[in-house]
Amino acid sequence: MQTHEIRRRFLDHFVKAGHTEVASASLILDDPNLLFVNAGMVQFVPFFLGQQTPPYATATSVQKCVRTLDIENVGITTRHNTFFQMAGNFSFGDYFKREAIKHAWALLTNSVEDGGYGFDPERLWVTVYLDDDEARDIWKEEAGIPDERIQRRGMADNYWSMGIPGPCGPCSEIYYDRGPEFGLEGGPEADEDRYLEIWNLVFMQNERGLGGTGKDDFEILGPLPKQNIDTGMGVERVAFLLQGVDNVYETDLVRPVIAKAEELTGRKYGVSHEDDVRFRVIADHARTAAMLIGDGVNPGNDGRGYVLRRLLRRIVRSAKLLGAEQPSMREFITVVRDTMAPSYPVLDTDFERILNVAVGEEAAFRRTLVSGEKLFETAADEVKSAGQKVIAGSEAFALHDTYGFPIDLTLEMAAEAGLSVDEDGFRSLMAEQRQRAKDDAQARKHAHADLTVYKEFVDRGETEFTGFAELTTEASVLALISGGVRVPVATVGQEVEVILDRSPLYAESGGQIADIGVITAPGLKVRVRDVQKIAKKLWVHKVTVEEGQLTEGDAVLAQVDANWRAGATQGHSGTHMVHAALRQVLGPNAVQAGSLNKPGYLRFDFSWQGQLSEAQKQDIEAVTNEAVAANHPVNTFVTDLTKAKQMGAMALFGENYGDEVRVVEIGGPFSMELCGGTHVAHSSQIGPVTLLGESSVGSGIRRVEAFVGLDSYKYLAKERALLAGVATALKVPSDEVPGRVEQLVERLKVAEKELEQTKAAAVLAGAGAFVERAERIGGLLLVAEAAPQGVAGNDLRTLATDVRGRFGTEPAVVVLIGSADGKVPFVVSANKAAQDLGVKAGDLVAAFGPSIGGRGGGKPDMAQGSGSDASGIPAALSAVRARVAELAG
Incomplete structure (x- = not known):
């Protein structure tokens, strides 16, 4: 049976049993405890915690998962995989143990003709938690599994939790006996290679407290308000069993x-x-x-x-x-x-x-x-x-x-x-x-943020957002929240969160930052600093009371700062225009990888290999501004996701969209994206768009930044004034400034080169004096001195090499330690004859480096580095002499 068929049969089985099919969540979720989604139940955590009321009593999904803790073992064993698919069925206070067991057993053992997987019931074993007699009895009654194929195991094996405070419960695992050729007799307790776990049924009924890093060192606080079911069947494991191969690497998808x-x-x-x-x-x-x-x-x-x-x-x-x-x-x-x-x-x-x-x-x-x-x-x-x-x-x-x-x-x-x-x-x-x-x-792991205080309002449905049509809205104060708890009233100076039944203020999402504004009533003025979403549907206004007293139940007027909103719509619409221009200039592979827009400014990240040329940046800016000048109408409409994609609307990858989506169209085919943000009515209202620059923000990801509207004009005015000042200083017309600057830069390069040559000549002029002062130690000559003030880097290396060369074939070592800009650079150079006597440049660094707080390295003939303590130079030179004397015998 092919893997795609295994997935489909699982979902069909549970849909027929009344479950709602839920699409796999993205591998990336906003969860501080998870690098990637690693289990099928992750997207349902708010339901299990009771923070949100699920829109369905039962659900089923096939979740894509990634686990990377054992990445080094991948391939070494056939049991470790980084990507896998977890098929699951979930009950949120609906059915419990008996139904979960019946569902799993039916799917596993029903014939292929009847929609099942056709596993031989005689080869299936189960494990239950130590004292879970109920689960054991249900397995015997509903599946007819004898006592000898039911094994009891402790918390480490058969008690599940997220590893942090939250829901938990005993579990029952289903194993398939692959046969004696794969290991020992005796069930899962004896050999988990022969007896392969394929399904885990978690009876999520308790709440756990804090604990250590182990799977069994935590306290169980008490029962949850509802008994839930969370199961997971490993699609890849079932695939290799049903395909008659030895492991997942031999299945049809791998x-x-x-x-x-x-x-x-x-x-x-x-x-x-x-x-x-x-x-x-x-x-x-x-x-x-x-x-x-x-x-x-x-x-x-x-x-x-x-x-x-x-x-x-x-x-x-x-x-x-x-x-x-x-x-x-x-x-x-x-x-x-x-x-x-x-x-x-x-x-x-x-x-x-x-x-x-x-x-x-x-x-x-x-x-x-x-x-x-x-x-x-x-x-x-x-x-x-x-x-x-x-x-x-x-x-x-x-x-x-x-x-x-x-x-x-x-x-x-x-x-x-x-x-x-x-x-x-x-x-x-x-x-x-x-x-x-x-x-x-x-x-970095901690308990999930407690969002229970918002649950009542999330359950009531979405906050009515009126901001697409108006900037001022009459509303009612549903709740005030401070420090995670509801409060009846907020007074002057107090910072609280306000939940309204309707609001014109945009809540941060889709790269657009939140609106600012005020909430007013007679004798009341509340400043709105930020607006965030809870569960993607509840607007939470973060405010400061400036005048009067805000009370739950008040009738108020919520108002957006009009100037702020105008700038925000310019920035957001400008982002769409830049995206479209990028794709027109660079091609369809320039796909959005993130964005930020706020009044007067936009930032856009996109997939692209390599730096953009000046010509490409100019073209992108030109295409964008041509579309702005064309005064395209900006149309928005709601349609279903399939139709939107058929129309060519761009979607942000990794984002889960609902069945209905909002499409923003600018200039017909020029720009069409799925977007829930606020926008201008016509493209000309964006105003001029000025690219500020382009840079890398990661492998294969580039970023462009731009000003729009009045901020763009101010930036260009500043640049024009700067150019005028340079033209005046150079006494040339503005259009001749680039050529004049190029001439000056070239003259500067020539002057710097001449200066370097002069400096190098001056440094090398003193090489003869160093040779004359060379000390004979044993069978070799040693130059160990402080370099002239200011000589460092390549000059110091050049000087040491020149001095060494003047000794010809006679064994010689040159050690020069300088002092420049608060650093203590050094170079050690040993010729071939000195190396034959056992002197290595790197060994000498180890001898004197500590005296100047330095370290360095290199090859036997040349080593260099830098220290930090110039006062130690005399001691360092003495250490060099002592070490050379030791090596020279």
Whole structure:
């Protein structure tokens, strides 16, 4: 049975049983505890916590999930995956244990012809919580499972919680016996490879308190108001069982990626464990990376972006180790699209953007590998020069952690160079890093924000937003909230949250910041500083009482600051215009990746590889302003999501839209986007748009910023005044300023070059004096002196090299320590004859560096660095002499 069919049967089964089918949430949710959605129940947490009343009593979904805690084990075992699909059914105070068990058993054991999966009931085992006699009895009564195939397990295995205060409860897990060839007899307690868990039914009935990091070290506070059901069936696990293969990597949605890797590398899967690990890494990570990019994640150096970057780089590394010399990411991502798109259409509709991000990161990492190889060669040369055979674990860790160079490539290159790596040292440092990451993640976990105070008003329905049609609205004060609790009244100076039944003030969303304004009544004036949404439907006004007394139940007048709103609509409509212009100039791959707009200003992030040229920026600005000048009408209308997409409306990736959406159309086909923000009536009202600049905000993501309207005019007026001042100073017309400045810059470069030459000549003029003052220690000559004041950097290195060269073939060492700009630069240079006597430049740095608070390094013939304590220069020079005397015998 194909995986797409397994998904469909699950959903159909529960829809027929009265459940509402709910689409998978994005992998990115606004949850402080989660990097990515990692379980099917995550989007339903507010319902389980009782903070919101669910719009349905029962639900079913197939949620896309990503877990990355065990990323290092992916491929090594066949049980670890980063991306997986969790099919689940949920009850919010409706049915409980008996119905949940009946639903699961029917789907698993009903025949394929009857819509089930057709599992042999005799091969199914279950586990229950230690004292859950009720669940045990239901399994016996409803499924006929005998006592010997029901096992009791403790909290660590059969008691579920989110790991933080919140809902929890005992659970019952369903296992499939794969047969004696896969392990020991004795059920799940004996062998969880043979007895594979495929479904977990959580009887969510209690509330847990604080606890430690373990799964069983928390206090159970008491029962929840309602008994809920949260179940999860692993789609991939069921797939490999029903497809008769040994593991998820051989299923219909994963094996094709391995087949493509075989084709590109010439290696075969199933021949060696080492190669199999690499094939699995490619297959697993390619799926995960495509899904993450599809939901709006871009490679970066922290958080979600760093996880994606690691996944993509592990693909490149594994392909390289399998023998792929040419880039291969395009082929892998294409196979993922072809196999996964039937269930996740975004992989098809947004394919070019997804592909560009993945391929761009591959290209960047391949350049990193080239740099890493050079760094490795330097490290290997130093090890060989020291007469050693082992590259330190710290060196391997630095290559891995700082430069992104994989350890297995380091091991392979070390073997080719006749060296080995201190793997124990490397693993120890990696373990320390992982522990720091886990500690950091745990420290950032906390209980979900308690939104219970808003529940009554969320349940009443959406706040009526009147701001599209008017700026002033009569309203009633439904509630005042301070410090998370309702209060009856707020007085002068008090800051509270106000819930109104209707409001013209825009609540921050879609990149547009909130309106500001006032709430008034006779004798009352309240300043609105911010407006936020709760549960995407309740407007919460953050206010300060300036006059009078605000009381729950008051009839008030809510008013938007008209100037603020005018500027905000200019900024938001300007964002749409810039987006359309970007796509017209750069092509359809320039897709929105985020935005911010406020009065007079807009910021727009978009997917793109590489810096924009001046010509491209000028074209984008020109296209935008031409559309502004065309005075296009701005039309808004509400339609269903399917029709909007058929019309060509742009949607923000990773965003979940309802069945009905609002479309903003400017100039017909010029710009059409799904948007809930406020806009101008005609494009000319945006006013001039002036691009301020363009920059990178992450791998494959660029940012443009612009002023609009009056702010644009003020900026241009300031630039014009600046240009006029420069023209006056240069005594040329304004249009000749660029040429004149270019001439001056060229003259300055020539003058600086001449100055450098003069300076270098002056420095080298003193080289002879250093040679004359050379000390003979043992069988070599030593120059150990303070450099002339102000000589630093390349000049110091040039001087040391010149002095060393004047000694010819006679063993000589030159140590010069300078002092410039509060720093203490130094250079150590040893010729070949000195090195043959055992003197290495790096060794001398270690001898005198502490005296000046410095450190540095380099090759045996040349080392340099910098210190911070000039008072230690005499002691440093003495240390050099002592060390050279020791080496010279």
